[in-house]
Amino acid sequence: MRVAVLAGGPSFERQVSLAGAERIVQALADLGHRAILIDVGRDLVERLTDARPDAAIIVMHGAVGEDGAVQAVLEALGIPHQTPSAAACRRCWDKAITKGLLAEAGVAVPEGVAFDRQPFTALGAARALAPIAERLGLPLVVKPARSGSALGVNRAADLQQLATAMVGAFSYDDTVIVERFVAGREFGVSLLGGVPLPPVEILPQDGPEAYDFEARYSIGRVKYECPAQLDDATGALLTETAAKAARALGVTGITRVDLILTPEGVPTVLELNNVPGMTDTSLLPMAAAADGLSSAQLVARMLPGA
């Protein structure tokens, strides 16, 4: 099989993408497939047309890989890929939309509000901040609606920090989410073709709030437990919630659902990652290994039509 591995591209997570792609190219070679690594740029369509791959694996995080754009190109060219459809990717990429759809489907999400920059400032934001803080309660988490890997995610303990954090988040996107900080244990549940892999628990070494960009991609910064230490009922609750979230968003194929398990035992969905990280410290490869899948077997399962 000829498989195009789409990586790189002009995103903030370029390096993460290239690191993950290396792993996939190796796995494809192990499987006896012909891997064609494409550093995505303006010539993407030409290169795909020239390479004529039977399938594509997208390893691009951040805007271009996860927002549905590349999926739309592949779908237009009739090349099957491992991620959910372009439409589902769009729903998951914008966390404001994700939250709304999940809430409507009865999946718990952190309570919060999303603001577009222009209307928010035009409508007199100053007066909105205090009531927001009051209603949701401090501390708050502020994040760009569309950005991956915790870039631009900040915590605010008072109104001034809230303003600073919002300015920071608006650096990454014109829509910003302000939500209640949900305490609890953090898990990643990966789904492979609708089948959940064992939950991975994320235990940041620098304290519970430290699962940031650097921790995610630096070996040794975060301790992972996989399979997570959970009783069967709780484990099932997590994987069921993850599957329900994926269904609510029309997500098929591969995805990783990030959740917080509150002290009251409520699995609260933070987001869905449709191009889960494939680097050495990423959760999906880890969960797959715990399930007895080698990297090559994981990639074999990722291949469209597998």
Place this chain on the structure above:
Amino acid sequence: MTVDDGNSTQPAPPSAATRDLERYAALFAARTEGMRSSAMRDLMAITERPEVISLAGGLPDVSHMPPEMLDAISSAISRDAVRALQYGPTEGMAKVHEAIQVVMAEEGTQADLGELLVTTGGQQAIDLVCKTLIDPGDIVLAEGPTYPGAVPTFTAYQADVRQLEMDEHGLRIDLLEETLAQLDAEGRRPKFLYTIPTFQNPGGVTMNLERRKRLVEIAHERELLVVEDSPYSLLRYEGEALPTLRSLDGGQFVIYLGTFSKILAAGLRIGWVAAPRAIRQKMNIGKAGADLCSASISQVVVEAALSDVDLWRRYLDELRERYRGRRDVMLESLEQAMPEGATWTRPDGGLFLWATLPSQLDTTNLLARALRSNVAFVPGRGAYVDGRGGNSMRLNYSGVDETEIREGVRRIGAVVTEQLELYGDLIGEPVPQRRRVDHGAAPVAEQAPGALVQFPRRRAGER
């Protein structure tokens, strides 16, 4: 399965060919704990895109080397091919030592052959100093902000870096004395002070003569080693040259680091150390372990380029002229583009200036916004080990032409203004728009009441 900082209890990975690399964590040396990926580094990776005007680099302009010099270089390589293609002595070729003496003499500084060691760029010089002097936990004093490229080196040797503030006259010697006294009281002494006294990177300021003299006195009184990193001092385009610390000290407690990167060509990767003999000898052994010798072909190029000293001097004059013009354009553009509350330093030479924004802005986040406008700079945090510098940035003007400087600074000014307006909207206070220029402002990172509390991004000792 538990992946616990490498204490994996997992049996061998299922696939031998595609190993699960996270398990290598078990093998990493303790010193790699400080070597971390950073959001900033990933952001910087996309500054390479052609449409981005990058004021982030530290690149000298190497596009105008005189044709006569290029001819001398290419004929030297053909003439001396065997020597250029063979290993050389660890301490460097004798003729390169002579060239270094010529260069050092330009700033009134002497060094004997037994004190010189050719290194692979100034960066290796910093590495070898640490390799020779630093045990884990040893204290290194440095300016705050300091050269961002030295931070990972200090961190890799597990130094305990303490950064001391500067003002427009360079490192504050009063703070140095305070810190030394405090360390005395704790029964500790620093291994060395790392300083870039002239056209400091990234601060853009220069240590004045009085402080230089006092620093050297302190070094003698306390037998404190001072590492004087001097990559830019020959790139002075204004004001009077100041004596190097080494020339004031007579080579007793000052380890001088030089490089051909900024005064000839960065791609050669040729720098040097002038150190007291005993230290130089240990460093030489350290260098043999690192790379045996610096590239012979590069050393032959240095010899050839410096064979006509007058030609080289004319080349330096041209470089100074060009950089002066670019600095002036950058200063002028900053005055036009930056809102009130922003300050920046006004360097008399070198490649960089340091701009500090109102404290409610965070330059790491701002870089993400700036990249959307296709312009880049170095966020200030990279120049600190302790999380300071959050509202500062380093701007380079040597590697970008004047049109790009104007446009790049205009774009940065626009995003800074946009963010300040947004902040003003959010807290309900109008943001003053009038420009104010604060020449010679101290490159000090402020901690404001509303300063961003991030999910912890880095701890002390980490890049």
